[in-house]
Amino acid sequence: MRRLIHIITASLLCSILSTCVSERDYSPLLRAEPERNSELTRAPRTLRLFYDALPDVARSSLKLVGPSGEHQLRGLHTMAADDLMIEIMDPVTAGDYSVEWRTVVGDDPTVYSGYFNFSVRGN
Ligand SMILES: [Cu+2]
Numbered sequence: 478m479r480r481l482i483h484i485i486t487a488s489l490l491c492s493i494l495s496t497c498v499s500e501r502d503y504s505p506l507l508r509a510e511p512e513r514n515s516e517l518t519r520a521p522r523t524l525r526l527f528y529d530a531l532p533d534v535a536r537s538s539l540k541l542v543g544p545s546g547e548h549q550l551r552g553l554h555t556m557a558a559d560d561l562m563i564e565i566m567d568p569v570t571a572g573d574y575s576v577e578w579r580t581v582v583g584d585d586p587t588v589y590s591g592y593f594n595f596s597v598r599g600n
Pocket of ligand 1: 554555556562
């Protein structure tokens with residue numbers, strides 16, 4: 478009996494681990510504005526991220542970090558196009574930026590997170 482429990486536990490653990498491994502590369506993020514790894518000539522006023530299902534705004538967050546630190550963002554919402562959108566409050570100057578996101582989409586209870594970069598070119 479003890480041995481059987483051990484086998485069941487071991488196989489359960491394996492299936493949990495393999496699920497983790499296979500889902501590690503998966504990201505619900507499809508595209509973004511500004512685009513991932515893009516080089517912009519005009520400073521963005523908003524961030525908009527598109528996912529493969531409707532994000533739960535209450536369980537989502539966005540963060541913008543630039544050369545002068547973390548930017549103040551306002552009004553996280555969805556336009557109901559499987560997106561998250563937020564307004565950038567303070568000026569976006571030339572430099573490298575990273576967008577950090579965290580969200581729950583559709584019926585999937587998993588909290589996904591990730592980040593991407595873009596840069597703004599000075600004149
Ligand atoms: Cu909007």
